[in-house]
Amino acid sequence: MHMHRPLNCEQDAIFDETGLYLRCSMHGFIFDPKTGECQSPVCFGQRLQSLRLEEIDGTLYFAEKHLTLID
Numbered sequence: 001m002h003m004h005r006p007l008n009c010e011q012d013a014i015f016d017e018t019g020l021y022l023r024c025s026m027h028g029f030i031f032d033p034k035t036g037e038c039q040s041p042v043c044f045g046q047r048l049q050s051l052r053l054e055e056i057d058g059t060l061y062f063a064e065k066h067l068t069l070i071d
């Protein structure tokens, strides 16, 4: 499963070639950007933690005051 690394840690992109899925450049696993669910067979059914954001005047802010980090 995805480790604590930026999705673009190896390449300067966070989406796959289709632009539909997030792709981690470390191991190439792909994730549904809306649900965070892994679409790669090796981790199918597991998911990234989603965070709700709000855009205000072109700047993104975390919408939740309390975040829980999951290992």
Ligand code: FES
Pocket: 001, 002, 003, 004, 005, 024, 025, 026, 027, 028, 029
């Ligand atoms: S570190 Fe992201 S899939 Fe392995």
